[in-house]
Amino acid sequence: MAQLQLSDLRKSFGQTDVIRGLNLDIADGEFVVFVGPSGCGKSTTLRMIAGLEDASAGAILLDGADVTRARPADRGIAMVFQSYALFPHLTVADNIGFGLQLQKLDRATIAARVADVAETLHLTPLLGRYPRELSGGQRQRVAIGRAIIRNPKVFLFDEPLSNLDAALRVQMRLEIARLHHRLGATMVYVTHDQVEAMTLADRIVVFNDGRIEQVGSPMELYDHPANRFVAGFIGAPSMNFLPLRRAEGRAESPGMAPAPLPPGKETATELGIRPEHLALATGTTGDLTGEIELIERLGAETYAYVRVPGQPADLTLRLPGDTTLRPGTPVTLTIDWPRARWFSSDGRVL
Amino acid sequence: MADTLPRTRFNPWPATVFTVLCVLAVLFLLPTVGVLLSSIKTTREISMGQLWSAPASLFLGNFTEVLGNPAVHRYFLNTLLVTLPATAVSITLGALAGYVFAKLPFRGSNALFLVIVAGMFFPPQVILVPLFRLFNGLGLIDTLWPVIIVHSALGLPICVLMMRNFFATVPNALREAAIMEGASEWQVLTRVVLPLSLPALAVLATLQFTWIWNDFLWPLIFTQSDTKRTIMIGIVNLKGQYSVAWGVQGALSLVASLPTLLVFLFFQRFFIKGMTMGAVKG
Amino acid sequence: MEQHNRFWRIALLSLPLGVFGLFVIWPLFSSFYYSFTNWNGFDANYSYVGFDNFAKIATDRLFLQAAVNTTIWMIAAIVLPTALGLMLALLLDSRVAGARVFKSIFYLPICLSAVIVGQIWTWIYQPDWGLLNTVITQATGEKFKYAWLAKPDTALWSVIVAWSWQQTGLSMVIYLAGLTAIPGDLLEVCEIEGASPWQRFRRVVLPLLAPSTVVVVALSVINSLKGFDILYIMTGGGPFNSSDTLAMHMYNESFKKYLMGYGSAISVVLFLIALAIIGLYFRQLRKVDRIYG
Numbered sequence: 001m002a003q004l005q006l007s008d009l010r011k012s013f014g015q016t017d018v019i020r021g022l023n024l025d026i027a028d029g030e031f032v033v034f035v036g037p038s039g040c041g042k043s044t045t046l047r048m049i050a051g052l053e054d055a056s057a058g059a060i061l062l063d064g065a066d067v068t069r070a071r072p073a074d075r076g077i078a079m080v081f082q083s084y085a086l087f088p089h090l091t092v093a094d095n096i097g098f099g100l101q102l103q104k105l106d107r108a109t110i111a112a113r114v115a116d117v118a119e120t121l122h123l124t125p126l127l128g129r130y131p132r133e134l135s136g137g138q139r140q141r142v143a144i145g146r147a148i149i150r151n152p153k154v155f156l157f158d159e160p161l162s163n164l165d166a167a168l169r170v171q172m173r174l175e176i177a178r179l180h181h182r183l184g185a186t187m188v189y190v191t192h193d194q195v196e197a198m199t200l201a202d203r204i205v206v207f208n209d210g211r212i213e214q215v216g217s218p219m220e221l222y223d224h225p226a227n228r229f230v231a232g233f234i235g236a237p238s239m240n241f242l243p244l245r246r247a248e249g250r251a252e253s254p255g256m257a258p259a260p261l262p263p264g265k266e267t268a269t270e271l272g273i274r275p276e277h278l279a280l281a282t283g284t285t286g287d288l289t290g291e292i293e294l295i296e297r298l299g300a301e302t303y304a305y306v307r308v309p310g311q312p313a314d315l316t317l318r319l320p321g322d323t324t325l326r327p328g329t330p331v332t333l334t335i336d337w338p339r340a341r342w343f344s345s346d347g348r349v350l
Numbered sequence: 351m352a353d354t355l356p357r358t359r360f361n362p363w364p365a366t367v368f369t370v371l372c373v374l375a376v377l378f379l380l381p382t383v384g385v386l387l388s389s390i391k392t393t394r395e396i397s398m399g400q401l402w403s404a405p406a407s408l409f410l411g412n413f414t415e416v417l418g419n420p421a422v423h424r425y426f427l428n429t430l431l432v433t434l435p436a437t438a439v440s441i442t443l444g445a446l447a448g449y450v451f452a453k454l455p456f457r458g459s460n461a462l463f464l465v466i467v468a469g470m471f472f473p474p475q476v477i478l479v480p481l482f483r484l485f486n487g488l489g490l491i492d493t494l495w496p497v498i499i500v501h502s503a504l505g506l507p508i509c510v511l512m513m514r515n516f517f518a519t520v521p522n523a524l525r526e527a528a529i530m531e532g533a534s535e536w537q538v539l540t541r542v543v544l545p546l547s548l549p550a551l552a553v554l555a556t557l558q559f560t561w562i563w564n565d566f567l568w569p570l571i572f573t574q575s576d577t578k579r580t581i582m583i584g585i586v587n588l589k590g591q592y593s594v595a596w597g598v599q600g601a602l603s604l605v606a607s608l609p610t611l612l613v614f615l616f617f618q619r620f621f622i623k624g625m626t627m628g629a630v631k632g
Numbered sequence: 633m634e635q636h637n638r639f640w641r642i643a644l645l646s647l648p649l650g651v652f653g654l655f656v657i658w659p660l661f662s663s664f665y666y667s668f669t670n671w672n673g674f675d676a677n678y679s680y681v682g683f684d685n686f687a688k689i690a691t692d693r694l695f696l697q698a699a700v701n702t703t704i705w706m707i708a709a710i711v712l713p714t715a716l717g718l719m720l721a722l723l724l725d726s727r728v729a730g731a732r733v734f735k736s737i738f739y740l741p742i743c744l745s746a747v748i749v750g751q752i753w754t755w756i757y758q759p760d761w762g763l764l765n766t767v768i769t770q771a772t773g774e775k776f777k778y779a780w781l782a783k784p785d786t787a788l789w790s791v792i793v794a795w796s797w798q799q800t801g802l803s804m805v806i807y808l809a810g811l812t813a814i815p816g817d818l819l820e821v822c823e824i825e826g827a828s829p830w831q832r833f834r835r836v837v838l839p840l841l842a843p844s845t846v847v848v849v850a851l852s853v854i855n856s857l858k859g860f861d862i863l864y865i866m867t868g869g870g871p872f873n874s875s876d877t878l879a880m881h882m883y884n885e886s887f888k889k890y891l892m893g894y895g896s897a898i899s900v901v902l903f904l905i906a907l908a909i910i911g912l913y914f915r916q917l918r919k920v921d922r923i924y925g
Contacts, residue, residue, distance in 0.1 A: 053633065054634045073529065073530065073532030078530065085523035086527075099531035364728060364729075367728045380756075381749075384752060384755060396761060446645070447645055450644050454641050472903060475858075476902055478895075479896045480660075480663055483673075503652055503654075506648060563745070571887065582748075614743040
């Protein structure tokens with residue numbers, strides 16, 4: 001197993017800088033998830049770690065050894081592709097044993113190790129099948145099998161669940177988590193789905209526009225986002241943002257009762273409140289007044305979208321599943337002030 | 351299925367179409383049938399004007415004459431010696447270049463690809479004289495070498511075009527997965543991409559075999575002595591020997607076309623696909 | 633990775649590019665060179681003659697004749713197989729019984745060598761017992777004897793018919809592929825909008841076949857520029873050069889009269905014509921591409 005280190009890693013295609021200097025240390029056995037919107041550079045970074053893409057500058061170190069220029073196969077890294085990339089003309093057994101066959105190991109050794117891997121992944125009855133004859137989840141497991149047979153130092157996953165339907169995705173997510181538990185291997189996982197990131201990661205790396213916005217454990221990112229981007233990206237439904245105007249040491253926003261600016265937040269221009277940190281006012285006084293526009297029932301909980309006159313967007317409010325509120329109801333909301341986040345004009349959290 | 355459909359009035363359209371097609375099919379087949387008939391009739395019958403009547407008896411003398419002629423054996427052997435290697439070489443070279451254009455593109459690779467493919471469109475007469483001089487200088491005139499070489503080279507446009515287009519349909523992730531597993535580019539080509547391209551290879555083999563087998567121009571230019579001629583030139587040469595032996599000429603034509611006819615019958619699907627693929631992507 | 637890619641590009645491309653460069657590109661440029669010489673094909677000595685060969689082309693009556701014939705040949709080779717191929721494709725597309733067999737029958741001539749096709753049709757035009765004269769004799773009741781290929785008036789057209797017979801199948805399959813590519817819902821829209829079969833063909837099917845038409849026409853032009861084998865077999869360009877084409881003329885000047893310098897000049901003209909046509913083709917293709925992707 002191994003620790004992985006990216007140091008001032010850069011990538012540009014012609015004049016366009018795609019990755020603008022990454023520094024990241026991944027500890028031995030850690031499960032790290034790269035998350036971010038499409039085009040943020042997370043996949044490119046993964047492909048540079050794999051060796052499928054050249055780094056324009058900077059270094060990739062595996063256990064302290066510089067592998068920036070090493071060939072992909074020489075890095076001791078395995079990768080699970082989004083499309084699984086199973087060879088359609090080879091059986092499950094040959095797909096899993098492909099790398100060993102290229103190493104010219106003898107047949108008996110290959111067969112034994114393939115059988116071993118198949119056993120742990122419950123693929124034994126499928127060894128003679130072709131990829132086309134497998135279900136999505138089975139293909140996924142074969143792809144994982146091909147990755148683990150070579151005992152790689154690092155596993156890379158490139159959006160491995162995005163081709164699966166919702167139910168299977170949850171199941172495979174658990175399976176990958178279990179795999180990480182059992183192997184204790186270093187894993188780097190790319191996804192644009194922040195739920196996958198939250199549930200799988202020891203640490204999440206939030207990418208945006210070729211840069212790392214923040215690195216931290218899921219709850220760190222959720223509770224203490226470093227900036228507006230992370231605050232908005234992590235958490236579903238996402239945080240509510242209210243524009244602020246400062247007047248005489250108080251913050252004003254359309255539809256909101258003026259509130260005193262806490263010390264250190266004097267320069268705030270925006271207020272962020274998560275849906276669960278808004279509540280229906282019990283009395284007549286509250287921080288915000290508006291009208292319910294839409295109700296989304298998920299069963300265990302309900303989201304209400306509240307139209308506050310003057311606000312650029314509806315505010316999302318989390319309610320119990322059995323709420324009886326209906327669209328059109330006027331409501332008054334209170335803000336859980338200590339959990340509210342204040343953002344400066346450049347997006348930093350104050 | 352038919353029971354569930356409401357009964358409609360008699361529609362004369364399909365019957366009309368069918369009849370028209372039958373008439374056209376007969377017209378289209380007539381020339382070929384003529385050759386077939388001639389091959390089983392005696393020269394006397396044909397010159398008496400009985401070529402187009404139904405044969406009274408099956409006369410096989412023409413075929414024994416053709417198949418017993420050592421010159422014909424020689425022509426056949428020469429044609430095989432040209433067609434098989436030239437087909438194999440052009441497809442191999444096409445696969446090599448097609449792989450680069452599909453999977454390892456570089457700045458200017460599209461322009462280079464277009465230059466090669468454009469070669470398909472030019473009349474071969476344009477390069478006739480310089481090639482003649484080149485092979486004359488190499489002392490290869492009147493051997494099969496120039497024919498093989500030129501067919502390998504001129505097969506490149508279609509082979510590169512089809513291999514590139516087919517390789518492009520093989521997902522890039524397969525190449526990358528193989529590379530992650532330690533495959534070299536050569537192993538990616540031979541162990542992953544080519545095995546997945548068997549249909550394209552079949553298409554190309556069928557097309558190239560037919561074209562090279564049927565070619566007339568290049569062996570006409572590069573060979574002179576009778577022992578180096580290919581079958582299509584041989585047919586023309588034998589016209590003198592069998593000047594009014596029409597039946598023998600018919601049998602000879604049939605025998606000469608047999609390989610391509612067999613290829614056509616067995617690989618019709620690939621053949622048509624190749625024609626339309628090469629054409630539409632051109 | 634990029635370094636590794638560069639290595640493999642060179643390794644994989646050098647052989648195909650070498651072969652193509654040596655035996656196609658280099659000869660192409662040499663042709664330009666020889667077109668300015670009086671090389672006779674054998675002597676080591678030859679001299680530079682400037683634009684003499686091209687000046688000769690301008691006054692060569694046979695070249696003019698060949699150019700006219702090539703034009704006729706090209707136009708006929710576009711119109712006949714294209715129209716016939718489109719008709720066959722439309723008939724076959726209507727899910728008629730035995731469509732596969734019909735398709736094979738119409739397509740069969742494509743896999744025959746031009747030599748064989750030439751021979752078959754030489755027999756059809758044979759004056760004494762050929763099919764054509766036999767049919768005319770039977771129809772009119774009196775003995776008809778006409779040497780179709782030996783008369784300047786009919787030689788070229790007789791070969792064009794034989795050529796069309798062979799090429800129609802190609803147009804047909806390309807049009808068939810184009811027809812199957814037309815989405816069924818578009819035709820259903822016609823049904824719902826109440827279009828007559830003719831309207832449907834004229835307003836929907838034919839415009840949607842435009843990409844196929846571009847391909848068919850281009851192939852016809854290109855193939856007809858190459859037209860050599862079948863003429864060589866059937867008429868040899870005769871009688872009195874009445875069926876000579878540029879390709880044929882180039883061959884005769886180079887390899888019959890051993891005027892390789894002059895032949896090269898003709899091939900350069902042929903090249904330029906092909907270049908112009910390909911240019912037109914790609915322009916048209918781009919236009920079609922904008923609509924049909």
